[in-house]
Amino acid sequence: MNIQRKFDLSYMELSVPQAFPLGRYLAHQRIVLETVKRVLERGWYVLGTETESFEREFAQYLGVAKAIGVGNGTDALELCLRGCGVGPGDKVVTVSHTAVATVAAILRIGAVPWLVDVEPGSLCMDPHALEQVLEQDRCAGSGIRAIVPVHLYGRMADMPAIMELAAQYGDVPVIEDCAQATGASWQGRKAGSWGKAAAFSFYPTKNLAAFGDAGMAVTRCDSIAESIHCMRQYGWRQRYISESFGVNSRLDEIHAAVLRVMLPHLDEDNQRRSSLADYYHAAILPSKGRDIRPERQPYPQHVYHQYVVQVEDAGLLQRHLLQFGVSTVPHYPLPVHRMPAFLHAFPGHDQLPVTDTLTGRLLSLPMFPDLMPKQATHVGKLICDWLDSNP
Ligand SMILES: *Cc1c(COP(=O)(O)O)cnc(C)c1O
Numbered sequence: 001m002n003i004q005r006k007f008d009l010s011y012m013e014l015s016v017p018q019a020f021p022l023g024r025y026l027a028h029q030r031i032v033l034e035t036v037k038r039v040l041e042r043g044w045y046v047l048g049t050e051t052e053s054f055e056r057e058f059a060q061y062l063g064v065a066k067a068i069g070v071g072n073g074t075d076a077l078e079l080c081l082r083g084c085g086v087g088p089g090d091k092v093v094t095v096s097h098t099a100v101a102t103v104a105a106i107l108r109i110g111a112v113p114w115l116v117d118v119e120p121g122s123l124c125m126d127p128h129a130l131e132q133v134l135e136q137d138r139c140a141g142s143g144i145r146a147i148v149p150v151h152l153y154g155r156m157a158d159m160p161a162i163m164e165l166a167a168q169y170g171d172v173p174v175i176e177d178c179a180q181a182t183g184a185s186w187q188g189r190k191a192g193s194w195g196k197a198a199a200f201s202f203y204p205t206k207n208l209a210a211f212g213d214a215g216m217a218v219t220r221c222d223s224i225a226e227s228i229h230c231m232r233q234y235g236w237r238q239r240y241i242s243e244s245f246g247v248n249s250r251l252d253e254i255h256a257a258v259l260r261v262m263l264p265h266l267d268e269d270n271q272r273r274s275s276l277a278d279y280y281h282a283a284i285l286p287s288k289g290r291d292i293r294p295e296r297q298p299y300p301q302h303v304y305h306q307y308v309v310q311v312e313d314a315g316l317l318q319r320h321l322l323q324f325g326v327s328t329v330p331h332y333p334l335p336v337h338r339m340p341a342f343l344h345a346f347p348g349h350d351q352l353p354v355t356d357t358l359t360g361r362l363l364s365l366p367m368f369p370d371l372m373p374k375q376a377t378h379v380g381k382l383i384c385d386w387l388d389s390n391p
Contacts, residue, residue, distance in 0.1 A: 015325035016366045016375055021204035023370035025211065028261060032211075035257045042253075047233070050256040057263060058216055062190045064198075066225035067218045069251025070232050073179040073201025076215035077105035079231050079249065080197035081146055083217070083224040084173040086111050090145035093133055094177075095125050096335040096346075097355045098150040102177050103336045105199075106148070107345070114144065115337055117352045121295040123308075124157035125149045126354070127165060134169040147174045151181030151191050153294070153331070153364075154207065154273070154305035159186055159194040175199065182208040183270045186300035192218050197228075202259055205368075207273070207305055208266050214255040269369040273304035279373045280307050280365060283380020287387040306331055306364040309383070314363040320386050326379050331364045 025032060039050060051069045059067035070076045086092060088110030094102055096115040106113045114137075116129040130147065137144045147166055149157035159176075166172045174195035178184075181191040182200055192198035202214040217228050227244070230237050235246030277294075284293050292309040296302075308331060311317050318328050335355045337346045365379055 016327060016371070016379060017368075018327040018329045018364060018366050019205040020368040020370055021209060021211075023368055024204075024209055024262065027370065028265070031261050032258055035261055036254055039253050039257045045253050047250050048253050050253045050260065051251045054251070054256040054260045054263070055216070057260060058200075059218060061263060061266075062218060063193045064218045065220045065222065067216050068225060068228045068232060069256060070215045070217055070228075071249035071251065072213040073177075073199055073203065073206075073215040074101040074105050075232075075247070075249040076199035076201070076217040077102065077148070077175070077177060077179075078108050079228045079247075080175045080199050080217045080219070080224075081105065081109055081111065081148075082231060082245070083219065083228040084146055084175060084196055086145045086173075089143075091137065091143045092146045092148060093130060093144055094148040095150055095152075095355070096337045096352055097123060097332070097358060098152060098177070098336065099179065099332070100336055100339065101179070101201075102148060102150055103342070111145070113336075113346070115346060115352065115355075117354045118152075118358075119158075120354050122155060122158065122297075123294075123358070124152050124155065125162065127158050127161035130162060131165055134165060134172070138169060142170070144169075144172055147172055148177055149174065149195075150177040150179075151184055153308055154181050154184055154270075154303035155294075156181060156184050156186050156191050156300040156302075159189075159191075159300075163194055173197070179203075179206060180305035181303060182206065183266050184301055184303040193220070196221060197224055202255070207270060207303055208259065208262060210255040210259055210262075212252075212255055214251055214259065215249075216251070270303040272369040273367060274302065276367060276371055276373065276376045277302070277304045277307050279376035280380050283377045284309065284383050287384060290387065292383075292387070304367060307367045308362050308364050310358070310361050311363065311387075312361065314361055316390075317363055317383065317386060321379070321382060324382055326366065326382065328366070329364045330360075330362055332362070334359060 055067040090111045092106045119126045176195040176198035178192045179201035184191040197219040200216040202210040235242040235244040
């Protein structure tokens with residue numbers, strides 16, 4: 001169903017938002033309202049049958065053993081790290097070109113992020129950079145306790161290479177940050193089913209979205225699942241008796257119930273995103289030898305959380321498109337190691353040349369399942385015109 005035809009969203013002809021969380025509600029309005037009503041009338045609101053069912057269904061969808069519903073994606077990542085035994089002072093390898101949440105989760109444990117560069121094509125963790133720090137660390141006496149690849153913009157990091165390196169260097173736990181890649185896969189294996197554990201976010205703009213904050217930790221290891229299960233609620237194994245460290249990070253029944261309604265539509269929504277990416281790709285032709293489009297590969301299967309173009313000055317293009325009512329967002333204006341809050345946290349992190357050259361160059365175009373192909377084509381044409389008139 002095309003919701004822009006069903007509802008009067010003709011204003012979107014004039015203004016194209018970058019994301020449109022309302023679209024998921026409008027597309028499934030009746031069943032969402034019925035579902036919320038059912039949960040409200042049942043009278044059990046936190047960690048009940050809806051959460052349990054969604055955990056089971058989500059684990060099944062991914063092909064992993066266990067899924068544990070939590071409050072948000074950042075908590076999911078923190079609890080995955082803790083569940084894999086990461087503690088204060090431990091080194092965790094990840095990328096600087098990511099949502100700040102990735103690094104915030106590591107810092108919250110008191111662990112030490114070790115930021116590596118990304119590949120210029122995939123914009124995900126560079127396996128060569130990973131190999132270098134693993135080698136460096138081995139010589140220095142092995143302090144690396146986890147590797148966190150981020151499947152950025154809906155494209156998976158090179159998991160075959162990363163898993164091989166992790167195995168080679170003493171089975172370092174790999175924890176996937178899947179917040180932007182729900183439903184992506186590589187060689188038929190879903191993002192989140194490769195590492196020892198993985199974190200998902202269901203923030204309203206993500207590919208699988210709740211109407212509020214929600215997240216999920218998944219793992220193929222029963223003991224890690226058990227540990228996360230306890231940690232999400234005060235370290236309780238038995239009600240009211242804390243046996244280990246714990247926090248409060250629970251998945252609400254209303255969110256779980258709505259996510260159960262949305263999960264069967266995820267593949268179809270991702271297909272729409274992917275098809276919109278095709279429209280962008282066809283419309284944004286290389287100009288004067290410059291190709292600003294994201295790299296396309298047969299593998300991995302990209303779910304286009306974002307469609308990100310790369311230009312000299314993303315701010316200029318952003319302002320240009322805004323004149324035509326087209327909203328875009330820079331993801332991200334600064335890499336984590338250049339953010340004011342973290343400048344002092346990462347001494348010696350000046351060696352991220354690819355990450356640093358991306359600063360100010362990336363712009364995420366409008367991307368959501370309800371965007372119409374003709375809108376993508378229209379935005380693509382606006383960009384082409386701008387490229388042609390800007391030497
Ligand atoms: C959104 C996001 C997170 C955090 O998820 P929240 O649910 O917002 O806490 C973590 N990592 C990445 C890459 C994200 O995009």
